[in-house]
Amino acid sequence: MILFTGVNKKYADGTVALRNINLKIEKGEFVFLIGASGCGKSSLIKLLIKEEDATSGLVRVNGYDLSGMSAKAVPFFRRSLGIVFQDFRLLNNKTVFENIAFALRVTGASPKTIRRHVPMAMAMVGLTKKADAYPGQLSGGEQQRVAIARAIANNPVLLIADEPTGNLDPDNSWEIMRLLQEINSIGTTVLVATHERAIVNAMSQRVIAISDGRIIRDERKGIYEDEGRNS
Amino acid sequence: MxxxxxxxxxxxxxxxINRNKLMSLASVSIVAATLQVFGIFYICVVNIAANTAVLRDEPEIYMECYPNADAKTLEAVEKYLQQEERIALYEKLTKADAMARLKEILGEKDSSILEGLDESFLPVAYRIKLNDPEDSQNMADDLRKVTGVEIVEFSGDTISFRIRILSWIQAASAIMILILMLNSILIISNTIKITVFARRKEIGIMKHIGATDWFIRWPFLVEGAIIGLLGAIASFFVVTYAYSVIVTRFNTDMQLISSQVFNFISLVKPGQIALKLLLSYVIIGEAIGILGSYISIRKHLVE
Structure with a gap:
């Protein structure tokens, strides 16, 4: 599903973001990616979604070899992913329904497919009643649920969430995590980058901790510890 | 697709286009302006070419005797023409022919002004074709010296002059249109750039959910194409309307003053050029629009 072999990332300005990352995530796993700001978490996610290229090493995601991938192939690779961001990234001039439908339209889905899949995705996140609302009329939690519905509308095998609860209050954060777990329970691999200590500790899932561009801890049923204790 | x-x-x-009405309008206007200039040049070229072609079909030399020349003089003139070796053939236009032509020009309505006049005030004329058109100049000079000959005209001069003018106009218009097209492309690419900027968040989202580059580009190309098309249609109507007004007035006036002496200049009817003009407008307008937007999305969509 996800395989990093000897991956290094150095930016043009000389910043070294990732050092010799070796990582394997199997299909159907639920994984937390934790670490302080600037530790390399975001770079790792950028490599995963082919927003950045590894300086060296091998990155394989969903059967695609990202290192040698042509620019033309990138959109098709991304359709096998669902991506959720901290800032939701919804289109404010489109309704909830249209936002979710948009993800399908981009892939050239037929109107029939759109009419079938969008309500399913909305039901999954519990927003069926808000189909005609605009993002501006929704709470932060609701907006993030729309973003999740958009991410899963294509039935991706892998869902990547980058700080999905960063802009939400604790109640809504829990709600989003519960939703991600539910999505994972039906077979989708879920990778969540987060700072939420309480949630990570309570959910008892695989935890990969990054510090200074290195993986410092990778535990099944892990918890959120202070990086300070490990380094 | x-x-x-x-x-x-x-x-x-x-x-x-709707979101960005003012810049869109500016872009449509600049395309229309470019095409209008193109249209004016195009119409000039077509008309000069058409009238030059008419001249070419005409006899190489047209000659008129004095209306009051006596029979003996006219006989001598004709004899000269018969003997001249450089002349291939000639056609005599009698005073009666001239009268008939005059009546034809005036038409039923106005021919009443000729009532009571006989044909004696009209000249005898000749249309002369030479064996070698190169001789036009010296033949014309010689004919002017013949007693009783009043006017000698030959079209060669006019033709070469017009062809020269034609090529100048074509060159000038090509340069002007090139400059204007570059301007239009620049302004359109600016307009599209604004749209791209306004939609950069949307473009980012589209990329993350797996939109291909072409899926992202197409709406902007469509925007450019629509701007080009609107400009083409607008200028087509402006130019053809203005031209048809000019043609109507000009051709009426020319009919009044034309006679055998003057080469009858007539403007090409708008109907004859409308289709070609529309076609070139649409092609040029689309080229400007699509190129303009392509430049800006090429520059601004690449990560």
Missing amino acids: KAETAKYMLTEGVTN
């Missing part, structure tokens, strides 16, 4: 996707691209293109 699927019908649904095409429909989406069109809708998005129209939406882009």
Whole structure:
């Protein structure tokens, strides 16, 4: 599903973001990616979604070899992913329904497919009643649920969430995590980058901790510890 | 491309134009202005070419005797023509022919002004074709010296002059149109750039959910194409309307003053050039629009 072999990332300005990352995530796993700001978490996610290229090493995601991938192939690779961001990234001039439908339209889905899949995705996140609302009329939690519905509308095998609860209050954060777990329970691999200590500790899932561009801890049923204790 | 996707691209293109009405309007205007200048040059070229072609079909030399020349003089003139070796053939236009032509020009309505006049005030004229058109100049000079000959005209001078003018106009118009086209492309690419900027968040989202580059580009190309098309249509109506007004007035006036002496200059009817003009407008307008937007999305969509 996800395989990093000897991956290094150095930016043009000389910043070294990732050092010799070796990582394997199997299909159907639920994984937390934790670490302080600037530790390399975001770079790792950028490599995963082919927003950045590894300086060296091998990155394989969903059967695609990202290192040698042509620019033309990138959109098709991304359709096998669902991506959720901290800032939701919804289109404010489109309704909830249209936002979710948009993800399908981009892939050239037929109107029939759109009419079938969008309500399913909305039901999954519990927003069926808000189909005609605009993002501006929704709470932060609701907006993030729309973003999740958009991410899963294509039935991706892998869902990547980058700080999905960063802009939400604790109640809504829990709600989003519960939703991600539910999505994972039906077979989708879920990778969540987060700072939420309480949630990570309570959910008892695989935890990969990054510090200074290195993986410092990778535990099944892990918890959120202070990086300070490990380094 | 699927019908649904095409429909989406069109809708998005129209939406882009709507969101950015002022710049879109400016872009349409500049395309229209470019095409109007092109149209004016085009019409000039077509008309000069058409009238030059008419001249070429005409006899090489047209000669008129004095209306009051006596029979003996006229006989001598004709004899000269018969003997001249450089002349291939000639056609005599009698006073009666001239009268008939005059009546034809005046038409039923106005021919009443000729009532009571006989044909004696009209000249005897000749249309002369030479064996070698190169001789036109010296033949004309010689004919002017013949007693009783009043006017000698030959079209060679006029033709070469007009061809020279024609090539100048063509060169000038090519340069002008090139400059104007570059301007239009620049302004359109600016307009599209604004749209791209306004939609950069949307473009980012589209990329993350797996939109291909072309899926992202198409709405902007559609926007450029629509701007080009609107400019083409607008200038087509402006130019053809203005031209048809000019043609009507000009041809009426020319009919009044024309006679055998003057080469009858007539403007090409708007109907004859409308289709070609519309076609070139649409092609040029689209080229400007699509090129303009392509430049800006090339520059601004690349990460």
